[in-house]
Amino acid sequence: MRYIIGVPACLNAAEHALKCITLNGINDKNERVRVAAFEMLKMLKGHRYIRFFDIVPMEEVLARLQVETSESVRREIVPLIFKSFFPDRDRADLSERMRRIAFLIKHGRICALTFHRLLFPLALVTVKEAVEHIQYMTILIYRSFSKGLSADATIDGSMRLDDTIATLSGPSQEITVPDENNETWKRNEVFLECIVVMWMSMRKNTSLIGTTMMIGSMLPSSSMDGITQSVLSLLNEKVVDDCVMEPYLEATAQWRIDYLLDIIQSGLSILHTEITADEGSPPGKKQKTTKLMPVDRLQKALRYLKYLLKSYTTNQMVTCVHLYQLEQYYKTLSTIRHFVDLRIGNEVVDVGIPDALIVEAFEMKQTLAAVLVNCKDRTEDDDEHMIRFIKDMCNELEWFENDVLSSMGNLVSDDAVPFLIQLSESLLRCVGLTMAAFDFSAQQLGDTDSPNEELVNTVRQYPEVACRLVVAFCSSSTPGSLMPAVLGAAKQLLEIECIDGDPLIPVLDSVPKWLIKCVEKEDNVDEKAASDAYLMLWKTFLDRKEYTEEMLDKSINICAVMLLNYLTQSNEDKRDVPDPRLHDYEVTLPISIILHKVIFKNKLLMTKFMERMGGLSCSDLLYSDSLDGDACLLRLGSCAQLVLLCDLTAHGVRKVGGSTSTVQRTSQAVRDLLEIIHERVESVAKNNPPEDNMILNQLREMFD
Secondary structure, three states: OOOOOOHHHHHHHHHHHHHHHHHHHHHOHHHHHHHHHHHHHOOOOOOOOOOOOOOOOOHHHHHHHHHHOHHHHHHHHHHHHHHHHOOOOOOOHHHHHHHHHHHHHHHHHHHHHHHHHOOOOOOOHHHHHHHOOOOHHHHHHHHHHHHOOOOOOOHOOOOHHHHHHHHHOOOOOOOOOOOOHHHHHHHHHHHHHHHHHHHHOOOOOHHHHHHHHHHHOOHHHHHHHHHHHHHHHHHHHHOOOOHHHHHHHHHHHHHHHHHHHHEEEEEEEHHOOOOHOOOOOOOOOOOOOOOOOHHHHHHHHHHHHHHHHHHHHHHHHHHHHOHHHHHHHHHHHOOOHHHHHHOOOOOOOOOOOOOOHHHHHHHHHHHHHHHHHOOOOOOOHHHHHHHHHHHHHHHHHHHHHHHHHHHHOOOOOOHHHHHHHHHHHHHHHHHHHHHHHOOOOOOOOOOOOOHHHHHHHHHHHHHHHHHHHHHHHHOOOOOOOHHHEEEHHHHHOOOOOOOOHHHHHHEEEEHHHHHHHHHOOOOOOHHHHHHHHHHHHHHHHHOOOOHHHHHHHHHHHHHHHHHHHHHHHHHHOOOOOOOOOOOOOOOOHHHHHHHHHOOOOOOHHHHHHHHHHHHHHHOOHOOOOOOOHHHHHHHHHHHHHHHHHHOOHHOOOOOOOOEEEOOOOOOOHHHHHHHHHHHHHHHHHHOOOOOOOOOHHHHHHHHH
């Protein structure tokens, strides 16, 4: 479709095809399909004959933006509709633009907020244009309130931007308390939220947010308390949308962070009180209340805490001034292990918390540990502080290995499998976070005249326990979706110089068997993520001095033998040896990942693999007097298949490691090995003829 859109001869066909596929495309359940659909619509911008809103009605596009959860898709939609709702000044005046924004708001609050949030980050407007837009919307809201809700300010064509100062600095008027159910009030409320969202999206490029915080700090305490209470009421009693949460949290953290910390503590303490207390007790009578449900309060507390740690400004504030509160949060979140044990126990129990929230709380506990291990309490010795948290983190890893990971193979119900996968991915991410957050180089700790032996031993313990846990994941019972996370964690551990890489070699060597098991069990594996992580792990091993050539040869041998056995078993089951060069030959997952997406990408790995294939092609394991002719031919045919699959030229590879010499040597090696296998096939046909000549004929056609 992308190619025929611009071809004049295909104009009618392109328009008809777009009308057939685009509406379904923008609403497809697959994110990549939706992105591709909107990319095609963006290609119609400036098209002389086909307009995108003739292909898909604007209402459908706005409805998609209203419910869209993917940021990638949102970033495709906003540029598409930008000119429709933000026309140039020579095409429409500011009043007309406000009418269009009102139309946008009418189609959905989230739709309007997303549009304004992405205008500046996508470079669709300049700073000057954005500030002008914010000013005009502010005037519009003020005029609407001053005229009364019966007036529609967006239709007032006499309103100009030039009267900004007169409007906002003129004599104050007494504005009557509005009816919050009035449609104009609701629309103006969204207008105001759009101002805040657009304002916050510009904070890195303008001084708007800094000016606001400065003005807020200069307000009288009475005014400040009123503003703070309004913001706190919103943060404490409602689930705030992500797109408007950040400015509220930023303001509260700067003005009254102690109130925000109390909200977080109140939400986290639910783990000790309301949720756990409900176990085994009959449900009480529901009472009418405006408060959030306990689970919503817990979710809100985790979101707020995540923001405090994510933002550099608030992170510095809480880690330097409010360390005690962080430790209290850490202790409160320790209860989450109890919920994990209940969730994966032998009895099916409703723990009262959604799986995703348990995982989020578990990950937050690990994140807090990684933060706190670097933050020293003035009342505690530095060494004792580090020992306390590192021991706790080691205990967490050992608990996970002994209690959680061991239960993966004997779960009572299948619905616990997705939960365990999410929990495991979370833990593996946190291992990488901890390794990056703290310097585990034990040599540096021992540089002082009197090193603390307990501290040195404790610091060495965490990487050792983490290595053991990562290796424990590499079993046949581990879901394939965890492979990228496991390989990524192993790579991050190897990047620490003080860690011995030998214990992690089983992770590298387990991948071929793991992939084959996934295919047998029809287990899903993210091919791109797994191959990228596998290749990076290989490269990390090759960069380490202690990874000897003998170790490399052993790992390559495992790959070659496992792939050869896999092909042989598949051919024996089907009694067929198809030629990999045929257009309908389907390359399976193990071949695709191990050979084409990993070994093909590295010059040394490719050279070593071809050397091992030379040894296997001449091996007596493929040709023995104790085997019948059919078995020998199947083994030789599988070996020929694997050799052909190694042909770089046949797969469009022109360079390996920036060099063409490896490609040329590999192509020659493939021809030489095929000649050797051909001779052995003819020897079998002569000395140990098969009962069925079908396989023999297939192989002869392959060699011809």
